[in-house]
Amino acid sequence: MAPRLDSHARKRAILDAALPIFARKGFAATTTKEIAQAAGVSEGLIFKHFPSKASLYEAIFLSCIDGDPEYERLVSLPPGTDTLVQMIQGMVSYFVIELPADPNERARHRLSIISLLEDGEFMRQVFEGIRSRFLPCFAASIDAAIASGDLVAGPVDAENGFWLAEHLCEMMATVCLSGGAIVPYPCNRPDLARKTIWFILRGLGLSDTAIAAHEGGGRFPFVPSQPPPTPPANGAAKNDEPTPERPE
Numbered sequence: 001m002a003p004r005l006d007s008h009a010r011k012r013a014i015l016d017a018a019l020p021i022f023a024r025k026g027f028a029a030t031t032t033k034e035i036a037q038a039a040g041v042s043e044g045l046i047f048k049h050f051p052s053k054a055s056l057y058e059a060i061f062l063s064c065i066d067g068d069p070e071y072e073r074l075v076s077l078p079p080g081t082d083t084l085v086q087m088i089q090g091m092v093s094y095f096v097i098e099l100p101a102d103p104n105e106r107a108r109h110r111l112s113i114i115s116l117l118e119d120g121e122f123m124r125q126v127f128e129g130i131r132s133r134f135l136p137c138f139a140a141s142i143d144a145a146i147a148s149g150d151l152v153a154g155p156v157d158a159e160n161g162f163w164l165a166e167h168l169c170e171m172m173a174t175v176c177l178s179g180g181a182i183v184p185y186p187c188n189r190p191d192l193a194r195k196t197i198w199f200i201l202r203g204l205g206l207s208d209t210a211i212a213a214h215e216g217g218g219r220f221p222f223v224p225s226q227p228p229p230t231p232p233a234n235g236a237a238k239n240d241e242p243t244p245e246r247p248e
Contacts, residue, residue, distance in 0.1 A: 011049045012063075014039045016104075019060050023107040026114045027057055027122060054122065057115075060108060061126040075133065079140035081150040081206070085214045087138055088165060088200050095169035096193045100176035109173055130166070131159075138162050142204065150210040156203070165200045172196065 017039035021030050032053055036043045050056035074090055077083040099105040115123040139158040145151035156164070175182040185192050194215075201211050 007049075010041070010045070014041065014046055014049060014056070015060055015063055018056055019104065019107050019111065022057060022060065023111040023114065026118060027053070028118065032056075054125075057122050058125050058129070060111065061123075062129050071133070075137045077137070079137065079144040081141070081145040081148060081210055082214065083137065084141035084145055084151075084204075084206070085197075085201065085211075087134070087141065088197055088204075091165060091169050092193050092196050092200070095173040096196055097189060099173045100189070106177055109170075110177055112170075113174065113177075131162075135159060135162055145206060145210075150207055151205045152207070154205045156205075161204045164203070168200065169196070 014035065018030075018035045021034055021038060030053075032043050032046050035056070036046055039046070046056065050059060070090060074083070074087055077086065094105075099109055112123055112126070115121075115126075135158075139162075142151065142158040142161070146153050187195070198211060202208070
């Protein structure tokens, strides 16, 4: 006899069963009956955990944040330049490294695209959830970096800077959904992540000196262990690690 799942495990099982169905059919075409059958539970049990289909849909998106120890660690850090760098590092790591490599995360991301192609209402809720969770710490870290002299305030305020960074990373994940060669990035994915972190932090106004200090201090992810190889004579950069955009 299979062991009885506790409430948390049952909720997790429902989310795991619902994700591929929503990702394949979209919100409107998916029924709670289908989800219940896939999860091996009754529809009544689904509504016990999720008051509506919409709340289940939203929970699928936010489940990658809520209860994640890395998220808890990040938002508990004191505001400052180091926290700002780590938040951007985490964002880039998820969208540029983790999501393209994980079929479940790709399904979750595909679901977000489907939502935007429908009326967008559920992604609006998701973005509001992301905003409430991350923006206070992010904005406070921007202010602290300005006060310390590491960041020069520019025309882009903290909230817009956060969304511009998020949208860039989301699009970089979106072009990986097919698994085909969509964008011919002239580098491997870890170095692409590193360059993306530089790009975002510079755009936010962080000085090159501050960025380099964090990279040199080992607080940057994906720092190549050795200098990149010299490009071939024809000028084409060699890709030492296959990516979804540049399969070998």
